[in-house]
Amino acid sequence: MRKGDLLLEFDRDLALENGYQDTVIVFYTQPRKIVKTSEVETGKTVKHGEEVVSVEFREAIKNSEKTMGLQAE
Amino acid sequence: MKSHEKSGKQILSYASFCLGNLGHSAFYGVMSTYFVIFITSSMFSGMQASIAGKLIGLITGLMVVIRIAELVIDPILGNIVDNTKTKWGKFKPWILVGTLVSALLLLVLFTGIFGLAQKSWLLFAVLFILIYIGFDIFYSLSDVSYWGMVPALSEDSHARGIYTSLGAFSGTIGWNGLTIIVVPIVTSVTYMVTGKHEEGAAGWLAFAAVISALAIVCALIVCFGTKEKHNIIRNSAKQKTSLKQVFGAIFHNDQILWPSLAYLLYSLAYIITNGILFYMYKFVIGKPNEFWVVGVIATIIGFCISPSFPILNKYIPRKWLFVAGQTCMVLAYVLFIFGRNNVILMDLGLVLLNINFAQLVTVLTLTDAIEYGQLKNGQRNEAVVLAVRPMIDKFTGTVSNALVGYVAIATGTATAADMTAHDINTFNIIALYIPLILAVLSIIVFLTKVTLSEKKHAAVVEELKDKLAEGKIENDKEEPDASVTNEIVYAPADGELMNLSEVIDENNKPFPGKGFAIKPSRGRIYAPFNGKIKFTFITKHAFEIVSDEGLQVVVHVGLGTVNLRGKGFETYYDDG
Structure with missing residues (x-):
């Protein structure tokens, strides 16, 4: 998967009609590894692919895993 | 794309x-x-x-x-x-x-x-x-x-x-x-x-x-x-997937185990009867030339059942559809036992025998059990879980082969006229009474042991989401020695940026964990960085991705959308 690839389309109206919200949420699943993040500019309107946040985190992934990830590209 | x-x-x-x-x-x-x-x-x-x-x-x-x-x-x-x-x-x-x-x-x-x-x-x-x-x-x-x-x-x-x-x-x-x-x-x-x-x-x-x-x-x-x-x-x-993995997955996840058992009981009953119906027409009823009716009825009912399932499932939880299908099966056996001399009752029995939702309900329950297992054991076994049902089918097919062989050897070259009361009795036990008991048992197992309903699954996914956000599912040890890496996350959708704490979920709780949200203006989600998709929820409303640098995030689309069960979502990728 490359940055900007279309991954999913969803029917916002269907969600809203059924009483659900359409908010798109991005959260980190290893919060303790996050060292710091830049401020998110709340309220700003963005286009997809624009920079939102810069995340500093500690990562000790094995080299083998890294190469596998690259191969899969 | x-x-x-x-x-x-x-x-x-x-x-x-x-x-x-x-x-x-x-x-x-x-x-x-x-x-x-x-x-x-x-x-x-x-x-x-x-x-x-x-x-x-x-x-x-x-x-x-x-x-x-x-x-x-x-x-x-x-x-x-x-x-x-x-x-x-x-x-x-x-x-x-x-x-x-x-x-x-x-x-x-x-x-x-x-x-x-x-x-x-x-x-x-x-x-x-x-x-x-x-x-x-x-x-x-x-x-x-x-x-x-x-x-x-x-x-x-x-x-x-x-x-x-x-x-x-x-x-x-x-x-x-x-x-x-x-x-x-x-x-x-x-x-x-x-x-x-x-x-x-x-x-x-x-x-x-x-x-x-x-x-x-x-x-x-x-x-x-x-x-x-x-x-x-x-x-x-x-x-x-190896046989060992399949059995491991079954025994470590009770919501794979019990639906599998209920399905095994159903499948055994159905396939035994199906394999032996030919002999029933040949020996017991004595009209082998009417056997084609079995196929016609099974085909017609098959045409109707699969398309009607999603419609019925909108109003009736799948648990009760399973029970309804199995009850029809039980009634079919009762008709076969008492009404075999009456063509109309026999045909009605064949109709009832083929009204079964067991397979569809089982597939749906087993796929939901993937998230149940992830919450319980921290492991997703998608390929294994999906291999369970075909494997049960193969097993019951084998049993049917063996049984048909046995009946065939026992009957040899006999015709209907040679059948004694004792023979008919043996036939009834194998082809009707045993499957009848299996059908009843499958209802009991499903009602008492299968707890993973549509509602339960939605609750499991919510809990799983919270635990993921709190870092309780992924390996989340602090690694003070590990080097600090930087990753830039780009907007996955068009819209207005929000803080995670501003997002109030359907239970009036703020969304847990660290991250950000977007109030979207279009229903399209794009990759926020270069990386890999780790997995997608069965309901397609959320997926976990890991960047080439190692940052792991979940992209969760909408709140409460787990209840749509994948409706309105279309994905354009392979996991992995």
């Missing part, structure tokens, strides 16, 4: 794939059910009864052993297919070669290896074993390739679903169609050859030839009508 227009090529591809399974599954029906009936009724007619009995016992025993061995062999064959490289792709050559060779070998078997048994039964037995094993391997190669081809035909999960359901649909027609045509073909050809109105070897050979030809034609249609795509990364290697 692909647009979703249904171009001519796309329709041709769907239709070809669909037709492919018509011949393929009819062929499977011949080898699994009718071959046994042929062996026991016609293959050794005219031979000394004691030798014929021995050979029948040997052959049916062998078939059971091979079917069980197949469970282990299939992954090996899958590997062979995966490692094949030709300019026609890796699946088509095996579909064609597998079908051709297995069709030819099956025909040789249907000739009684050219009448060899009459000359030397020992040589016959040895050759039979060799040919049957060869036949089974080539059949499995075509089977593995046919279904393995689906991911290669489209990268869009929606289109894959269409391919799979089209295949399953025509499979039902092929399978039930056999029941309709078997007696007319076998008796009319036998009559043409011998002048007698009965089932004979010549008729059976003609039947096998017709279906083999159909299988070959259908295989050719698949090969010419579909196109393997080369531009995408497929990870079919990941789909290979």
